[in-house]
Amino acid sequence: MDNAQLKEVVTRLVPDATFEENKQFLMVTVAPDQLHDLLKNLKENPGTRFDYLYCITGVDLQPNLQMVYHLESTVLGHHIVLKTATSDREKPVLDSVTDLYKGAELNENEIFDLFGIVFRGHPNLRRMFMPDDWNGFPLRKDYVDEINIIDLS
């Protein structure tokens, strides 16, 4: 399927998704509570069959915390990019996709460790890179560390 056909499929599933124009892959922005069902449909629909989630990224766009999912279909050969954003910085909660894609488990651990987004339904959410008793989430733009970071500005 090419980008126009994928756009039709996604609009049928989630009517108020927004798209970005003129990119290599189709980029879809949805609300956080629609994401899990959309992924489930895209995975199981025989016309799209997105069975390979190859990247999850967290982005700190102030004031939102955004997640970007890159999906590929190894059977049919097309790609899609899904984005969601949550504006809650105190207790951001999103649905975990580990029940659909097992490989997302460690990526979601990393995003919890560095951004603080809690994933509902994750089997073992824990800090991976930072020590277990670390306070704060280092990759947020407003992260301040008086002790370790020597600020030269």
Place this chain on the structure above:
Amino acid sequence: MKESDFEVKPPSDREKSNILLTTVEDLVNWGRSNSIWPLTFATSCCGIEMMATGAPRHDFARFGVEVYRASPRQADVIVVAGTVVHKMAPVLKRLYDQMSEPKYVIAMGACAISGGPFFYNTYSVIRGVDQIIPVDVYIPGCPPRPEALLYGIIQLQRKIKEEAIKTGLVNRNNEGEFPENPKVY
């Protein structure tokens, strides 16, 4: 009268040592310095340079560094090659404590000496491994060339040859200092 006439250097171990044991010390120190076996500890890019130094082109087996010991109980020196982060620091301390005396530490590369390129804007790197364990030889470079690591090993050999049997094979207390009144064997 030169400036260096007034310089007071603390006596090295050899000068403090017992005259009867001098030749025995020479022999023992020669043996010990020419057979320094390191512990396998390489965290990042300096580890690759250390492997290159062990490879046939710049071979450090010709200096006595014959094999790497995987167990700290059997190793003589730990060459800290690479960046040490907050999560790795307790592991490094534990390995150092488990090594049996006499033990030495070589800090290889800028990250192990002072945090290196990560000295300023990072939350995770320890600024120099001498904040955790006492270091004998510092080898600067990012990464140091294999020849620089060989020179560092030669310096460590010179340091070992200066040691006296009186301070003995238990030559340091836990803080890495030479004891005040060492026992005379």
